[in-house]
Amino acid sequence: MKLTVNGTEHEVDVEPEMPLLWVLRDELNIKGPKYGCGIAQCGACTVHVDGMAVRSCQLPVGDLEGGVTTIEGLGTPERLHAVQAAWVAHQVAQCGYCQSGQIMQAAALLDLNPEPSDAEIDAVMSGNLCRCGTYPRIRAAIHDAAQKLSEA
Amino acid sequence: MSRAGKIARRTFLIGSAAIAGGVAFGVYMAKKPIPNPLLDDLKDGEAAITPFVKIDAEGITLITPRADKGQGAYSIQAYLIAEELDIDPATAMITPGMPGQAYYNASVLSEGVPFPAYQDGFVAETLRDFMSVPAKLFSIQMTGGSSTVPDGFDRMRLAGATARETLKEAAARRVGVARGDLRTENGAVILPDGTSIAYTDLAAEAAEIDPVTDVTLRPASAWRYLGKPDLPRLDMLRKCTGTEVYGIDMEFQDMLHATVRANPAVGTAGARVDASAAEGMRGVEKILPVSNGVGVIANNTWRAFQAAEALEIEWSAPDYPGTSEGIFATLEQALGDPDSYDHRQRNEGDVDAALEAGEVIEARYRIPYLAHAPMEPMNAVVRVLDAQVEIWTGTQIPLFIRDRAATIAGVEPEAVKVYVLPMGGSFGHRLEMTHVEQAVELALAVPGRHLKLTWSREEDMSHDYPRPASVAAGRGKVADGKVMAFDLSVSQSAMAPEWFGRLSGMSLPGPDATITTGSWDQPFDIPDYRVTGYRAPSMVPVSSWRSVGASGNGFYHDSFLDELIHAAGADPLAERIRLCLHEPARKVLEAVGEMSGWDGPSIAEGRGRGVGFCMSFGVPCAQVIEVTQTDEGIRIDQVYVAVDVGEVLDPTNLEAQVFGGVIFGLGHAMNCALTYENHAPLETNYHAYEGMRLYQAPQIEVRALSNGSRIRGVGEPGVPPAAPALANAIFAATGQRIRELPLNKHIDFV
Ligand code: FES
């Protein structure tokens, strides 16, 4: 079975029911997407499929249609995506385990809605759990990233 | 503020005559030099200047033995060393190092002394220092109890200063000038003529000379990193780019992936297993018994999870009640029962006499078991090869893990290496090691192979050792608009002895202070004032949960105080301030009053504010919460927080920790419980145990004060006041007094 992740094509030999998350983590050694719940309740596994935020723990790899982008493909320590830059500027992460998913979700949000209100941020981001309680800074960082992106 | 006298006493004379008299734990052993774990691992040419700094020709390594579970320990420890060493920590290698006794944690046990943290008198201080002796004996290289900063503040700066002066001494000898004529800057010694010699170039010579230990620490006014706003966390970039490597991300060639299912009645053995459906599944290599359950070894985590689910298992039942109802009945029975009496650390005035006649105000409270549920589930990678055991895991207790793994594998502790990795949260979960024991058991069956054990979220939540459930009863009296008598009794299973016994195999004698920590030790002066702990039988095995005893006691003490104040007709904030006998605590109460523009508990029709206060881990923390009753339920509008940690080393991270603590405290108080049915919790994943999500997160404003006399950690003290402040605010807005957590059993939230 073939799939494209961060622009690179991979061939894997797995059962089609295996969720994309575990193909990424255990077969392709792409560790940015995290396992938190396995039932679409935490968002730690969020990746983009053709630009849309998707919970990779819920997507059987056999049903995948389109290219996958993970946090590793969004930006790198040397070339940060605007959302990642805002996250660093606001010192958002505590343990950081949820943040790959938070950042992927926020990037997809800003793609669709460049100037989200607080209520829109609440609605889209509430599927991403943060047990460390970084929410106040997540809100601030999203507004900041929105502004930077609109100036760019 | 340099505290050189104190430093010398704690770091070097810890086992000496200065604190020798009367230690029951064996001063001789404490006085023996502590083996330096780095010496085992040193390559030629490295100079081990202190156990916290390593320098060789290639670079500088800082060793930060307190584990990072999200609280910023990694970063602050590196800054503490760098502040005195004169390096940019971003250019150094930073590693937790191998576990070793030299990293014993003196502060975590020092809060166990029978003096409330607001007493700083001579006896209390001396006893706190005594307690670092058993920490050393018990080999407690442990992260917890908000202790990283208090424990490391002197020691790590001292390590940096010692390294710096020794490198200067080496340079002085090389060029033939006095050490006093040299200075240091950015990882180099600067000669009087301006030439610089890199530390790395001096490493070999520094190894040849005795370390310079008569160093003076710099005053806060000379600090370059500490206390500065916008101090970047050194792990931030990795955590925002998906490049931080947590335990669950470890990868090795040909690694096996495993998971387990253990008896939902935690700690109970015995099971009948039918593995026939699981055995033939794709990628499954072995199905084996582990302590209290069954393990599956496969070639992919998901395949291991699938096979584990396909196991048919019949569990045996434990000997404690199997339902929440039965558990609470047992707790209620112990409450006030003389046979269950555990301790009474506060008893002022004559409470019995005071409550004999007249109108006595009474209230009963209860709180549920709570899971830690950090985002990264428990996991460990283990390899057993030629009687050596290697373990990679995120943990707060590497030495306990080393010793237990040695026992399981039948090797000496020296044959076990524990590599501590960054943790995706803990909240106390990683003060346990069941998952590591299971991983070692499974790895022994596949010698030579790396094996990664991952708990499913369901396994993680149902095999957590939760925060204890407890019940409490308050009785009190008011007169002339004042609180006159306060009597609180708390009943809980013993937490600390259970936990310590699980880890060490030793029993911890004496009372279990955690039953009343957070209520007996509050800085108030009430004429008749008493707090009593009752020890209920052990039931569901329990453990520390962010803020430990204060997580429940903060709710009990402050809720009941609020009830009495309302009954007295006094103002909730003004009466707390009047009763407060500790200056820094009074100041945080005054601060939240000012921040919130406090003018009484009522704001408008359907809107109210509550104040909550708790002093935990030596940190007074006050919170004012404003709520509105809406058609969809209670909405939290705003939270004001004031804390006093003595000295703020990292203002940005302090604010983050307080945000996190408040959200953790509120989320669980509003929404969370572990409910037991058939000996197992019904809540096994986040759909039933959310904590708080973004849409409920309020605006939070934080003010840090510095009136306290000792430096303190802030990872936990933000938690305890949140629940009572919210319950008190709900009372102010609605007139409904809620005495049981979670609050959503009794009222809806937006
Ligand atoms: S792991 Fe996919 S949503 Fe939690």
Ligand code: FES
């Ligand atoms: S930063 Fe730890 S869970 Fe979000």
